[in-house]
Amino acid sequence: xxxxxxxxxxxxxxxxxxxxxxxxxxxxxxxxxxxxxxxxxxxxxxxxxxxxxxxxxxxxxxxxxxxxxxxxxxxxxxxxxxxxxxxxxxxxxxxxxxxxxxxxxxxxxxxxxxxxxxxxxxxxxxxxxxxxxxxxxxxxxxxxxxxxxxxxxxxxxxxxxxxxxxxxxxxxxxxxxxxxxxxxxxxxxxxxxxxxxxxxxxxxxxxxxxxxxxxxxxxxxxxxxxxxxxxxxxxxxxxxxxxxxxxxxxxxxxxxxxxxxxxxxxxxxxxxxxxxxxxxxxxxxxxxxxxxxxxxxxxxxxxxxxxxxxxxxxxxxxxxxxxxxxxxxxxxxxxxxxxxxxxxxxxxxxxxxxxxxxxxxxxxxxxxxxxxxxxxxxxxxxxxxxxxxxxxxxxxxxxxxxxxxxxxxxxxxxxxxxxxxxxxxxxxxxxxxxxxxxxxxxxxxxxxxxxxxxxxxxxxxxxxxxxxxxxxxxxxxxxxxxxxxxxxxxxxxxxxxxxxxxxxxxxxxxxxxxxxxxxxxxxxxxxxxxxxxxxxxxxxxxxxxxxxxxxxxxxxxxxxxxxxxxxxxxxxxxxxxxxxx
Numbered sequence: 169x170x171x172x173x174x175x176x177x178x179x180x181x182x183x184x185x186x187x188x189x190x191x192x193x194x195x196x197x198x199x200x201x202x203x204x205x206x207x208x209x210x211x212x213x214x215x216x217x218x219x220x221x222x223x224x225x226x227x228x229x230x231x232x233x234x235x236x237x238x239x240x241x242x243x244x245x246x247x248x249x250x251x252x253x254x255x256x257x258x259x260x261x262x263x264x265x266x267x268x269x270x271x272x273x274x275x276x277x278x279x280x281x282x283x284x285x286x287x288x289x290x291x292x293x294x295x296x297x298x299x300x301x302x303x304x305x306x307x308x309x310x311x312x313x314x315x316x317x318x319x320x321x322x323x324x325x326x327x328x329x330x331x332x333x334x335x336x337x338x339x340x341x342x343x344x345x346x347x348x349x350x351x352x353x354x355x356x357x358x359x360x361x362x363x364x365x366x367x368x369x370x371x372x373x374x375x376x377x378x379x380x381x382x383x384x385x386x387x388x389x390x391x392x393x394x395x396x397x398x399x400x401x402x403x404x405x406x407x408x409x410x411x412x413x414x415x416x417x418x419x420x421x422x423x424x425x426x427x428x429x430x431x432x433x434x435x436x437x438x439x440x441x442x443x444x445x446x447x448x449x450x451x452x453x454x455x456x457x458x459x460x461x462x463x464x465x466x467x468x469x470x471x472x473x474x475x476x477x478x479x480x481x482x483x484x485x486x487x488x489x490x491x492x493x494x495x496x497x498x499x500x501x502x503x504x505x506x507x508x509x510x511x512x513x514x515x516x517x518x519x520x521x522x523x524x525x526x527x528x529x530x531x532x533x534x535x536x537x538x539x540x541x542x543x544x545x546x547x548x549x550x551x552x553x554x555x556x557x558x559x560x561x562x563x564x565x566x567x568x569x570x571x572x573x574x575x576x577x578x579x580x581x582x583x584x585x586x587x588x589x590x591x592x593x594x595x596x597x598x599x600x601x602x603x604x605x606x607x608x609x610x611x612x613x614x615x616x617x618x619x620x621x622x623x624x625x626x627x628x629x630x631x632x633x634x635x636x637x638x639x640x641x642x643x644x645x646x647x648x649x650x651x652x653x654x655x656x657x658x659x660x661x662x663x664x665x666x667x668x669x670x671x672x673x674x675x676x677x678x679x680x681x682x683x684x685x686x687x688x689x690x691x692x693x694x695x696x697x698x699x700x701x702x703x704x705x706x707x708x709x710x711x712x713x714x715x716x717x718x719x720x721x722x723x724x725x726x727x728x729x730x731x732x733x734x735x736x737x738x739x740x741x742x743x744x745x746x747x748x749x
Contacts, residue, residue, distance in 0.1 A: 177264040186240035187233040188213045193226035205232035206284030212239025239358045251370030252735040274454045278302040296715035301388040301449035305429040309375040309404035326365045333362040342398045345433040384713040388416035390445040394425035461713040468710040471695040485696035498531030509701025513580030513608040549734035553741040555588040561679040573598040575645040577632040578653040582612040602630030638669025646678040655685040658710035667724035676748040684717045684740040
């Protein structure tokens with residue numbers, strides 16, 4: 169039996185999370201390897217000891233956390249995590265394992281169960297970590313709720329009681345046929361039986377988008393399905409597997425198994441499959457980067473083509489456009505979008521301000537619904553994450569004694585950067601905001617003056633895709649920003665040109681903050697209904713998977729060090745450091 173060491177790490181919000189560490193028997197290996205184990209919902213890392221022993225992989229260090237609010241990782245009274253919080257915790261845990269134990273992310277595998285499998289799949293999709301592989305056992309993509317209309321009822325009640333929790337209805341005997349596991353579950357004082365309704369509903373919505381967009385996942389995957397699972401539905405697991413973009417994937421169904429696939433009475437059958445898959449994955453060469461997301465190219469091409477004349481969607485979207493350009497104009501925001509483009513800097517600045525306005529009370533109500541659409545809520549969350557990333561990058565530069573010279577190459581009105589540093593502008597050496605649109609330059613210059621930052625900030629016309637223009641910036645910036653730009657252009661050659669210019673401009677040790685859009689629930693509606701700033705053409709976005717975007721950034725000469733994403737999984741904000749070549 170391998171004995172664990174009990175340790176802790178700091179989550180991004182400062183929370184201390186507990187984990188167990190089983191050192192490898194063969195220390196000093198040229199290529200140390202690790203396996204991260206993720207427990208089921210309600211459980212904790214102590215109940216994964218048997219997996220460590222039964223895998224019989226002594227050359228691999230193993231790590232298992234107690235997720236926030238589980239086991240020995242207590243939930244603070246004022247802590248209100250979402251499912252996205254747990255995914256971000258997982259990203260931080262993997263980074264901790266890599267940095268603290270000297271194990272490359274490429275030499276880390278993940279073995280997850282149930283809710284842990286959903287976290288691993290969401291992490292692979294949203295953060296695109298270049299891990300060696302992952303094993304997903306009985307992923308809880310769709311929990312069986314036996315009371316009719318349970319989700320709708322919980323959704324309504326949770327609006328009035330955001331901290332509502334429900335206790336698990338699952339009996340230990342419905343998890344496994346193993347009597348010892350049943351008894352230990354029933355008597356274990358560290359089992360956490362309540363679950364936050366916020367997290368439960370987030371589990372459903374996150375799983376739905378991950379299944380829909382599983383093509384974006386390129387990590388080698390082994391999926392284990394329990395044939396007699398009373399806890400979760402199996403159909404979504406098969407759908408996920410069929411849509412996976414992984415070049416290496418395998419699926420195994422174990423007839424008669426209950427939900428605790430790796431804790432079943434005959435679990436040696438499943439664990440043997442896991443061992444073989446892990447051993448083969450570690451023996452294979454590391455993957456080199458991520459492939460270009462061809463399916464999003466196809467998606468962009470489809471959205472660029474007119475719908476057939478008799479298509480019901482054509483008529484539906486046509487009616488939506490008519491409503492937008494007639495009664496919708498009572499809304500100040502919609503009227504502005506129709507005039508300048510719904511992707512313009514002016515529209516973005518209006519969305520940031522988030523103050524509903526319009527002609528007549530009806531116009532203000534329309535504007536309220538417009539500003540609270542999921543896309544614009546995601547945009548405001550992106551702004552918050554962007555400002556946080558800017559301040560963190562500025563702190564890193566100051567800690568290493570470097571000057572703080574900022575350039576935003578497609579700033580719109582520049583509100584994000586200016587607001588981020590308004591309270592501590594004295595720590596900034598220079599802010600250079602650039603945009604191709606003279607209207608944005610004029611509006612941004614006014615914002616600079618209103619913020620009292622004319623001494624350190626200036627706004628100029630500039631082409632974000634001109635490598636020469638960016639490369640010759642003087643003095644050289646130490647912190648580059650590119651936000652909300654690349655998804656507007658389908659061609660990677662333009663993006664590469666822009667990133668190459670930023671790499672030429674930023675000296676090694678400097679940082680790049682960049683945003684992405686790996687998924688969007690309103691992509692089709694936006695393309696068919698809303699107009700762009702480019703001569704009134706349709707606003708069609710070419711989303712890139714996070715893996716593709718990160719690869720483009722890495723190829724330009726940057727190393728990704730951090731990432732954040734909103735709870736809807738729409739917009740990412742990443743930080744990368746310029747490295748020497």
